[in-house]
């Protein structure tokens with residue numbers, strides 16, 4: 218197991234859960250997927266069973282199997298494997314946390330429960346603490362994604378004194394556009410060695426300025442290389458190059474957002490770019506339309522994200 222002090226840094230790909238045309242998990246491509254991230258995208262950290270991984274649409278047993286497969290295939294190749302173990306049932310969440318520890322994951326992350334919701338900071342902290350306690354040796358990350366959970370408790374408020382309640386607290390995955398809240402999380406916790414991971418890929422450069430130490434996102438599956446170039450430019454204080462990279466990434470994300478962009482579309486784009494079949498999403502999501510794929514493909518080509526020979530149409534034949 219990883220030392221709890223190993224800090225999660227740089228890009229973290231929120232992994233897609235590959236599925237067959239019949240809607241079962243396609244474990245057979247996960248090994249290839251790890252190699253693709255490391256070799257083609259320069260991404261060495263993953264976030265499993267999150268939003269992009271349809272974690273909340275999988276059964277507990279499937280979530281365990283998916284986590285196991287990523288940890289096994291990532292061994293000696295990836296730096297860190299963080300497993301999202303959030304669930305509506307505290308029991309499920311604790312089981313998944315214990316399981317993540319057993320299989321040797323490097324950390325766990327949890328979203329706010331979103332059906333019967335915590336009413337205030339203390340309710341939320343108590344829930345998170347109960348999960349964290351099930352895996353006392355694993356770094357714990359809070360996954361703040363208010364637009365999807367509907368839990369609008371500010372991250373700044375949540376972080377205030379959190380290590381006293383959750384000793385394994387190691388960082389925040391912040392998937393929101395409120396840079397005041399994000400900046401204050403960083404500013405008020407300078408004494409700690411927390412990881413501040415930003416989760417809005419199209420705005421990452423602004424978050425870097427605000428003190429982000431890394432990023433977790435869906436687009437790092439296929440734009441990791443480009444985003445790494447932005448991180449390198451930022452490191453060497455070449456802000457004009459960094460901005461050019463961010464604008465290039467924005468042109469693509471802005472384009473697909475207008476067409477309607479979510480997990481289904483991410484699965485289609487990743488299939489197109491990597492050549493690894495990601496399959497359809499699980500209902501209630503529906504697979505991306507052929508029209509979306511054609512438009513996205515033309516955009517990727519025009520932005521020079523890919524040479525035309527990189528595009529793997531063969532794997533998209535089932536899209537109509």
Ligand SMILES: CC(=O)N[C@H](C=O)[C@@H](O)[C@H](O)[C@H](O)CO
Pocket residue numbers: 231268269392416417418419433434435436470
């Ligand atoms: C809501 C959602 O899935 N957010 C992702 C991660 O948090 C991001 O990676 C976005 O997919 C990306 O920023 C594009 O909007």
Ligand SMILES: CC(=O)C(=O)O
Pocket residue numbers: 231232264266267268269270416433434435
């Ligand atoms: C994007 C992200 O972090 C997730 O899919 O959970």
